[in-house]
Amino acid sequence: MNVGLYERIWMWAAAAIIAVFVGVIAVSTFAYAVRPPSHAETIAPAQVLADPRFSPPGVVVDAGGNVEVHVVLLMFAFLPAEIRVPAGRPVTFRVTSADVTHGFQISGTNANTMVLPGYVSQFTYTFEHPGEHLVVCNEYCGLGHHTMQAKVIVEPPAGEAGR
Numbered sequence: 001m002n003v004g005l006y007e008r009i010w011m012w013a014a015a016a017i018i019a020v021f022v023g024v025i026a027v028s029t030f031a032y033a034v035r036p037p038s039h040a041e042t043i044a045p046a047q048v049l050a051d052p053r054f055s056p057p058g059v060v061v062d063a064g065g066n067v068e069v070h071v072v073l074l075m076f077a078f079l080p081a082e083i084r085v086p087a088g089r090p091v092t093f094r095v096t097s098a099d100v101t102h103g104f105q106i107s108g109t110n111a112n113t114m115v116l117p118g119y120v121s122q123f124t125y126t127f128e129h130p131g132e133h134l135v136v137c138n139e140y141c142g143l144g145h146h147t148m149q150a151k152v153i154v155e156p157p158a159g160e161a162g163r
Ligand SMILES: [Cu+2]
Pocket: 102, 103, 137, 138, 139, 140, 141, 142, 145, 146, 148
């Protein structure tokens, strides 16, 4: 088969671009563990509020100072509805649903995940500045969907209060 020079060049260029794309995905997946925030692990949706990972829901700071927020979404509320976290430190959100598919989006940030019943969604976010963010459900979940809201209150780092 006779393939022209330019066509051969473009074929190899296209193959190289595809190889680079696949390589970037492979490196970010296996070397940097980049993955979607949903499906971190499984959980029985009917027992979410009794599960030690989410009972009680709220903010947990461990001995090492790591901040974890455990949130349960259900028709039509966030538990807890008010989340207080420190500024300038990575905060890991672990979110799950007790019933249907919900969404967890923190306004003014790129923190956003689907929340599927049966799975825990997890992501880590650092709030740079103190302030208040509205949290909304962005997956239609029923008649009261539009009333679902919570807020994240970002507090000044410890020792800087009142500055
Ligand atoms: Cu909703």
